[in-house]
Amino acid sequence: MALVEVRNLHKRFGAVDVLRGVDLTVQPGEVVVFVGPSGCGKSTLLRCLCGLELPSEGEVMVGGVPVRDDAVALQALHRRVGMVFQRFHLFPHLSALQNVTLAPRKVLGMPDAEAEALGRRMLSMVHLGDRADAFPAQLSGGQQQRVAIARALAMKPELMLFDEPTSALDPELVGEVLEVMRELAREGMTMCVVTHEMGFAADVAHRVLFLDGGRVVEEGTPQQVLREPKQPRTREFLSRLLQR
Amino acid sequence: MHPRFLRFRPSVAGLAFLGLLWGLVLAPGCGRKEAPSATGDFRGRTLRIGTDATYPPFESVHDGELVGFDVELGNLVGEELGARVEWTNTSFDGVFPALLAGKFDLVMSAVTITPERQERLAFSDPYYTAGQRVAARQDDLSITGIESLRGKVAGIQINTTAALVLQKLPDVQVRQYPSIDLALQDLLNGNLAGVVGDSPTLRYFIHHGFQGLRTTGDLLTEEHYGIVMRPDDVALRTAVNGALKRLRDSGRFAALEEKYFGAAAQQARPALSGVPWGSVARRLLRGMALTLGLTVLALLAGLPLGLGVALGRRAKPKVVSWLCGAYVEVLRGTPLLVQIIFIYYALPQLLGVDLAPFLAAVLALTLNSAAYVAEIFRAGIASVDPGQAEAARALGMSSAQAMRFVILPQAVRNVLPPLTNEGIALLKDSSLVSIIGMAELTRSGQELASQLAAPLAIWPLVAVFYLLATLPLTRLAAALERRLQNQR
Ligand SMILES: Nc1ncnc2c1ncn2[C@@H]1O[C@H](COP(=O)(O)OP(=O)(O)O)[C@@H](O)[C@H]1O
Ligand SMILES: [Mg+2]
Numbered sequence: 080m081a082l083v084e085v086r087n088l089h090k091r092f093g094a095v096d097v098l099r100g101v102d103l104t105v106q107p108g109e110v111v112v113f114v115g116p117s118g119c120g121k122s123t124l125l126r127c128l129c130g131l132e133l134p135s136e137g138e139v140m141v142g143g144v145p146v147r148d149d150a151v152a153l154q155a156l157h158r159r160v161g162m163v164f165q166r167f168h169l170f171p172h173l174s175a176l177q178n179v180t181l182a183p184r185k186v187l188g189m190p191d192a193e194a195e196a197l198g199r200r201m202l203s204m205v206h207l208g209d210r211a212d213a214f215p216a217q218l219s220g221g222q223q224q225r226v227a228i229a230r231a232l233a234m235k236p237e238l239m240l241f242d243e244p245t246s247a248l249d250p251e252l253v254g255e256v257l258e259v260m261r262e263l264a265r266e267g268m269t270m271c272v273v274t275h276e277m278g279f280a281a282d283v284a285h286r287v288l289f290l291d292g293g294r295v296v297e298e299g300t301p302q303q304v305l306r307e308p309k310q311p312r313t314r315e316f317l318s319r320l321l322q323r
Numbered sequence: 324m325h326p327r328f329l330r331f332r333p334s335v336a337g338l339a340f341l342g343l344l345w346g347l348v349l350a351p352g353c354g355r356k357e358a359p360s361a362t363g364d365f366r367g368r369t370l371r372i373g374t375d376a377t378y379p380p381f382e383s384v385h386d387g388e389l390v391g392f393d394v395e396l397g398n399l400v401g402e403e404l405g406a407r408v409e410w411t412n413t414s415f416d417g418v419f420p421a422l423l424a425g426k427f428d429l430v431m432s433a434v435t436i437t438p439e440r441q442e443r444l445a446f447s448d449p450y451y452t453a454g455q456r457v458a459a460r461q462d463d464l465s466i467t468g469i470e471s472l473r474g475k476v477a478g479i480q481i482n483t484t485a486a487l488v489l490q491k492l493p494d495v496q497v498r499q500y501p502s503i504d505l506a507l508q509d510l511l512n513g514n515l516a517g518v519v520g521d522s523p524t525l526r527y528f529i530h531h532g533f534q535g536l537r538t539t540g541d542l543l544t545e546e547h548y549g550i551v552m553r554p555d556d557v558a559l560r561t562a563v564n565g566a567l568k569r570l571r572d573s574g575r576f577a578a579l580e581e582k583y584f585g586a587a588a589q590q591a592r593p594a595l596s597g598v599p600w601g602s603v604a605r606r607l608l609r610g611m612a613l614t615l616g617l618t619v620l621a622l623l624a625g626l627p628l629g630l631g632v633a634l635g636r637r638a639k640p641k642v643v644s645w646l647c648g649a650y651v652e653v654l655r656g657t658p659l660l661v662q663i664i665f666i667y668y669a670l671p672q673l674l675g676v677d678l679a680p681f682l683a684a685v686l687a688l689t690l691n692s693a694a695y696v697a698e699i700f701r702a703g704i705a706s707v708d709p710g711q712a713e714a715a716r717a718l719g720m721s722s723a724q725a726m727r728f729v730i731l732p733q734a735v736r737n738v739l740p741p742l743t744n745e746g747i748a749l750l751k752d753s754s755l756v757s758i759i760g761m762a763e764l765t766r767s768g769q770e771l772a773s774q775l776a777a778p779l780a781i782w783p784l785v786a787v788f789y790l791l792a793t794l795p796l797t798r799l800a801a802a803l804e805r806r807l808q809n810q811r
Contacts, residue, residue: 129717150721158719168714172732182718185728227714234718 082107082269089136090123097123099293110270112280115290116316121273125240129160161231165243167223169215175226176211179233201229205259221252225259241272289313363558366405372397373427375415377502377773380527380583381433384770392583393431403566413760424668430551435484445554447563449547455488456522457540466517468540475516478506485519488543504773507533532776598780610767611788618750621688629696654694660755663687667759684756692749703738736807743800747793764788
């Protein structure tokens, strides 16, 4: 059974049609990369997948459960889907370890000792085992984003969403975050990634989707979409991306 | 001007709301609850007497004790009636509302019997005949009486019958002062041409601390002081008049008059050699303790209440957020003074609970500060990056958990400086509770200044005590802020 099934998803903000009929299926273990021009609705699509936004029309199913406007059901969905934001959104008043253990303790009711052990494991996984007591302000952008990934992973999600996780980073810090994501993919995590890192997409993604104007314009293997795009809009976008 | 007045932004809705409640309270039929003794037998009962003890020689505070002509007379009346007497010292603005609200049974505070007052209040037979007189500087020979004040500025104590005298001379510019000693000080400083006041009180002050002044001209009025009661306390009035008559007949009344106003009294009481700093400091310390106590209690209760209101404004149910919004509007949009008076005088009649002045003061300050605290928290919460709440939600936290563990801890850092300001503002604004008889720091200063006839010595000292009281608050806040900063 597919982990994610999106059918004819529309999302409007007032009069603005942001998503205009998106269909998407993600199988367990699949890594899907979304590319597309700024403002085409990539973030909105991810936010619909994790229940931070509700569909205006159409259906989003995660693990067979439809996303609907119900506080308890949404909280259950949030627990199963991890989200990594472009701007990290670490909790600045908590140490790296506390950032990671907060949700397991408060949401899952995990005992402190167990949560701490889990937190330390998660931090080691993102190669930050030695920075557990550092506060976000004492960490570099790349380190902060890795803590954010560890924080999401600590909830043992079935699906991880990444919304341009490296675009707020200095170029020399991008690699360390992508490396962690590569390792996750190798371990079989199901991932939906919005990124403009074409190297990462080419190496890691099973599938690449090109979005424009709130629709999926082209879809295929990285080779198909990134090397031999059929649609003129995809070609235009990729050539502009390469010129940067 | 008072800070809380400066912060007062009139809100039509708020005023209308308070006005409505007030109208309900003062509506006919909404009387006080305690029935007057119909029998006229007051033996074993307690007579509660209100006075404003800043008016020597009639009433003042000396070494923490109420003293003066009115005080001794009131005690004698109680003795005649076989009743216990309980005095409450409160500001003159507050004595009549308190009497009408049933907080006292009598007011003895050198109150002149006037037709206006007789419309709302009942008076005993007159017990003292006084008159208004003009006081002027000794070196200003141009002032020879009331006529010579024309075209000039004259001072009076607020709400006193001196205003009636000066009404007849519209070309005299009148300035009102909260107590007579401040008017006399301004006269001494050259800002006034004269002060119009009760002749015996003027004499007392000139004798004690204002040797540079003199009284001049004839007595302008013949005024009769009466003991004030509620109009429906007919039996009490009869009993008090009977007691006054018996005191006159027995000669005890004359002895009292001789003690306070006779020739011997004028000579025997030398001008104070200086300010008794030790006892002054003790009184001010007690006042400061009360001020600090009121402020700390109101803050301790107002912080959680304000936080609750701030959270309530974000609550989903429309009723809750509307009510919390209305609460803030009403309490921020009406003056604290009005709220204090409302809670002390009107609430008991609305709800049938009688609040002790201290409780009423804490309650009023708590409710008022909670409104400001709520706004501070609201701003503090709004200043936290919305991404924080999203990250918390995306981790599966409920909105309550997100608020408790993610948003509030960050908001608290943002609100510490404005909360400190609120604490200091509250400390200073707490002086307004003197209207319901709390002898906090400002009121203690007022009493001392008039008792010692030395406003210039007392008020700077009061300021120093306020400063001493605010210092711990600012130190505490600074230490907290440092601790939170270090956590980053
Ligand atoms: N909460 C919102 N309210 C109104 N408009 C929104 C909201 N979120 C996104 N949008 C609009 O939707 C469009 C797509 O946004 P987004 O999904 O962030 O695009 P992308 O991530 O592809 O750059 C943009 O025009 C944006 O302004
Ligand atoms: Mg985006």
